[in-house]
Amino acid sequence: MTTPPVSELTDRARDIFRVVVESYLESGAPVGSRTISKLSALSLSPASIRNVMQDLEELGLLAAPHTSAGRMPTETGLRLFVDGMMQAAEPSAEERAAIESRVERGGPIEEALAAATATLSGLSACAGLVLVPKREPVLRQVGFVSLSETQALAVLVGADGSVENRVVDLPPGMGHVALVEAANYMNARLSGLTLSDARMRIAREIGQGRAALDSASQELVSRGLAVWSEDPARRPVLIVRGQANLIDAAASADLERVRQLLDELESAEEIARLLDSAREGTATRIFIGSENKLFSLSGSSVIAAPYRGQDGRVVGVVGVIGPTRLNYARVVPMVDFTAQTLSRLIG
Template sequence: MSQAPVTELNDRARDIFRLVVENYLANGQPVGSKTLAGGNTGLNLSPASIRSVLQELQDAGLLAAPHTSAGRMPTDVGLRLFVDGMMQVAEPSRAERAAIARGLAAGPAGGGTIEAALAATSAALSDLSACAGLVMVPRREPRLAQLSFVALTRTRALAVLVAEDGQIENRVIELPEGFASTALEQAGNYLSRRLAGRTLAEATGAIRAEISSGRSALDDASRNLVERGLAVWSEDAARRPVLIVRGQANLLDDTAARDIERVRQLLDELENAESIAGVLDAAREAEATRIFIGSENRLFSLSGSSVIASPWRDGEGRIVGVVGVVGPTRLNYARVVPMVDFTAQSLSKLIGKDGFSRT
C-alpha cells in the first residue's frame, strides 16, 4: 500500500494521526477514540467522528489495529510519515550533552584510548536513549613486528602474528600432506622481514608483487605457505566488523514483558555483529543521521526494531565510523535523533583533535 504524503491529509486527519503517534511513542499502547476525545487534545470531536478518521487512516496504511480492541497504533509506513514530515526535534539538554561529554573524556584527553572513549560514549548514549548503543570503529590496522608458523600436526600449523604494540593474534591454517618443517621456518622469516613496521595491507601488496615477479627466493612449498598465511589474515580482517554494543539490558524495560518474543528476537539479532555492521555501513555515506524503521531494515524486521545512526569523521573529514542506537519502533525519535547526531559530531571533534591513536 502506498504512503499518503502529509499534504494529502486534511487538518483533522493530520491532527488525529499526530496524536495517535505521539501517544503511542509515549506509552507503547494502542490509542483509542475515547482517549483522543478526552483530555486536552483540542480536537473537540465526538468519539464516533474520531473513529471514522481512525478508520480512514487505517485504510491508508498509516495506522493498524493490533488486536480486536478499537485502539490503533502507527505502522512502519505511518512512523516514516511522522518522522519525515511532522516530527519536531528537540535539541539535547544540557544534562544529556554533559553525559556524552563524560564518555568522551575517557579518551586521550583523560589519559585513555579512543576505544575507551567509544565504549563509554556508547554506554552513555544507551542509557540516555533507553536503547542499545552501537559504535562501529575503524578497522584496526596495527603496525606489525613478526609472523611465524608453528607446526601443530602433519596437516595443520598455527600462524602467530605479533604487532609492534605487543598484541598477539593467531589462526590455524591447513597444510598439504608431507609439508616440510623447514618451509615453515623459511616462510615465517620471509614474512617477518617484509611485514616489520608495516600494516598488513601495506605488506600484502608488496609481498605478492615480489612473488608474482619471481624476485623472491622462496621454494614452491614456502611460497604456498606465504600465500596461505596472507590469505587467512587478509580475509579475516576484511570480514571482521569492529563493533561496540552497549546497553542491551535497557531493552528489557517495563513494556518488554508485554512483548517478550520481540525483545528476545532483538537480543538474538544483536549477537550478529557482522550483520549489524552491514546495517551501520548503510549510514556511512549519509550527510546526516539515518533512521531505519522496522521492516525498512531486513536485519531488525523480525523484531520490529528501529535503528538511528550517524557517521563520524576524522580530522580530514573522512567518514571513519558510525554511532547509533537500536530499540523498539516506539522510541522517542524527536529526542533520540538529535542526540545521536550530537554524539557523532562530538566524536568527530575528538578524532579531529587527537587522531585515531590506539595505544
C-alpha cells in the same frame, strides 16, 4: 498502498494524527478518541475525532489492534511522522556532557566506542550499537616458532604494539633455518606496510622472480600473510550494550516480540551489515520495523549515524535499537551528537 504526503492531509487530520503518534510513542498503548479530545486543543467531539481516525486508518497510517481499543500508528504512519512532522529536540546539556565525558575519557579507541554504546543505551533506554572501524594492522615484526614438522606458530607484532598469533601449516621440507630466513625476509621487506600492501608486494616480487627465497619459504610467507589478512573479516566488529533495556514494563505484554528481538541481536553479522548500510549517508538514518527484513518479526527500529576518521572518511556507525515506539524526536539528535563526538575523538 501509496502513502499520501503530509501536505495532502487536512489540518484537522494532521493534528489528530500527531496526537495519536506522540501519545503512542510515550505510552506504547493505542489511543482512543476520548483521550485525544482531552489531550488536544481541538474543539471536536469524540465522534468527529473517530471519523478522522477512520480516514487515517483507510490511508494506512493508523491501525486498530482490537475492536474499539483505540488506534496506533502503523509503520507507514511512523515513517510519515518521522520524515515529515517530527520536531527533533536537541540533547540537553546534561546529556551532551554525559556522552562527551564517557567518550573522551582516554584509553584505547575500542573502550571509547564501548563507552559510547553504553551511554547511548542508558540515555535512550534502548540497546546501544556501534560498528567498530575495520583497521588493518601495520606490520612491525614477524617471527615463526616451530610446533611440529607440519605446523608453526606465526607471531605478528603490529606497529601499535599489538601481538597476534596464528598457527600455519608448513610446506614440506621447512626446517628451523628456513623459518628464520622467511621471518627475516618479511621483516626486511614488509615492515611498515598494511597486510593488504604486504600481500601485494610479496605477490609482485614472487611473480617477478625477485623474492630472495626458495619456493618453500615463499609459500610460507604467502600462507602467513593470507591467514592474517582473512582474519579481520571474521572478527566481531559490533559492540552491543544494554539489551536489558529492551525488557521494560510495556514489553511484558509482548514477550514474544522481545524474545525475537534478542535473538536478532545475536545475529551480529546481519546487524553489522545493516549498520554498514548507514555509512552511505551523511546524516542519521532511521530503519523502522519491517522496512528491514531482519526486524520484520520483532517490529524493531534502528537509529544509526556514521562517524568519521582523520581523513574525513566514514569509519564506523553508532546507533540504538529498540521497539518502533521509540522517542524518535529525542533519540535521533542524541545518536547524531554521539557520532559527532566520536568523529572529533578519532579525527
